[in-house]
Amino acid sequence: MTTYIGKTTTIADSSGNIANVDAIGDLSLTADEIEDTVYGAGGWKTFVQGLKDAGTFDLTVNYNKDTSGNTRLTQAFVSGDSEQYTITFPDSSTLIFTAFVSGIGIAVPKDEKVQRTFTLRIDGKTAPVFSEASST
Numbered sequence: 001m002t003t004y005i006g007k008t009t010t011i012a013d014s015s016g017n018i019a020n021v022d023a024i025g026d027l028s029l030t031a032d033e034i035e036d037t038v039y040g041a042g043g044w045k046t047f048v049q050g051l052k053d054a055g056t057f058d059l060t061v062n063y064n065k066d067t068s069g070n071t072r073l074t075q076a077f078v079s080g081d082s083e084q085y086t087i088t089f090p091d092s093s094t095l096i097f098t099a100f101v102s103g104i105g106i107a108v109p110k111d112e113k114v115q116r117t118f119t120l121r122i123d124g125k126t127a128p129v130f131s132e133a134s135s136t
Contacts, residue, residue, distance in 0.1 A: 018069035025058035054122035
């Protein structure tokens with residue numbers, strides 16, 4: 001069994017890779033639960049799956065005002081438009097989704113690197129697509 005280290009993971013928008021990425025937050029897909037219990041069900045509630053939600057995640061980058069990725073993400077926040085993003089994992093698997101930037105933060109510790117955090121909201125207008133890398 002191979003263990004992958006995440007350091008070679010990349011995230012790109014339509015203009016190319018976003019540089020200086022320090023962390024890609026937890027990517028979690030969820031679904032609502034709808035109770036559909038009927039009378040006489042035998043004492044147990046029953047459920048069906050409802051609407052799915054791809055959620056939000058934080059993208060943390062080392063701040064550099066001249067890096068185009070910082071600029072593009074800031075412009076995406078200002079415009080409010082969704083864009084297609086592709087995360088490529090170390091084994092070449094990919095996750096493709098559309099999202100808009102719903103938040104921007106900056107951390108300025110006195111003895112560490114300055115970082116910006118961009119919160120991306122996967123918009124659900126197109127279902128996220130995960131493609132496993134082929135094993136050859």
